[in-house]
Amino acid sequence: MKKIIICNWKLNGNKKFIKKYIKILKKNKKLYKNNKISISPPIIYMDYTNKLIKNTNISLTSQNVDINLKGSFTGEISAKMLKKINTKYIIIGHSERRLYHKEKNNILLKKIIITKKVNITPIICIGENINDYNLKISEKICKKQLKYFIKKKGIKIFENIIIAYEPIWSIGTGKNASIKHINKINKTIRKYINNKNKKIKNKFKIIYGGSVNKNNANKIFNLKNIDGLLIGKSSININEFLKIIKNINK
Numbered sequence: 001m002k003k004i005i006i007c008n009w010k011l012n013g014n015k016k017f018i019k020k021y022i023k024i025l026k027k028n029k030k031l032y033k034n035n036k037i038s039i040s041p042p043i044i045y046m047d048y049t050n051k052l053i054k055n056t057n058i059s060l061t062s063q064n065v066d067i068n069l070k071g072s073f074t075g076e077i078s079a080k081m082l083k084k085i086n087t088k089y090i091i092i093g094h095s096e097r098r099l100y101h102k103e104k105n106n107i108l109l110k111k112i113i114i115t116k117k118v119n120i121t122p123i124i125c126i127g128e129n130i131n132d133y134n135l136k137i138s139e140k141i142c143k144k145q146l147k148y149f150i151k152k153k154g155i156k157i158f159e160n161i162i163i164a165y166e167p168i169w170s171i172g173t174g175k176n177a178s179i180k181h182i183n184k185i186n187k188t189i190r191k192y193i194n195n196k197n198k199k200i201k202n203k204f205k206i207i208y209g210g211s212v213n214k215n216n217a218n219k220i221f222n223l224k225n226i227d228g229l230l231i232g233k234s235s236i237n238i239n240e241f242l243k244i245i246k247n248i249n250k
């Protein structure tokens, strides 16, 4: 099974940057022939990126989606529109959206449902903050975040989705979680969902994000419990990103 690498560019990039990035990525396709690479540019460049990645094995990820498919919702993006431009994944519940846009579980659940409805795979982000980490309650916090969705919609909500475990204190900070910690939390999440119902067993994926870089990517990526990576900062610089994909396939 090919592992996934999502490049979350957040609010960075422009057409010139994207054109060059994709050109270099295409040239180096041998490097990631055994992986699935997905680019998540700012929404305004999604269609542009879609055209550039045509006939490649690079896919497109959206950083956001609205809870409505159409109508009077100024400034929003519809899952249907994203589907039309070949969006494969949508990131939901990223800690930056939870924090700066006050997205709560009820909204996130609606986003998951609408994403699945148009056959796009949701990437649901969960993770503990620094206080939780220091209190050693990371596992409890992650389970609590998942529990809300299960309580509302049943375990089936996790079928064919991706869970991104991202310790908030590690996102964009350069502070690395230890391999031991990453492994432990991922095992806990997998066990927690698998134990809820046999039918769901491993019908979901778990990826990791938080200050992944060329030095730590190999160890994290090759953990047995990890199905891929969600990379922010280090995915923006193409040379750094190429080093990451080189390293993980060593």
Ligand code: PGA
Pocket (backbone or CB within 6 Å): 008, 166, 170, 171, 172, 173, 174, 209, 210, 211, 212, 230, 231, 232, 233, 234
């Ligand atoms: P980072 O971001 O790699 O810059 O820590 C990860 C993310 O926000 O998903």
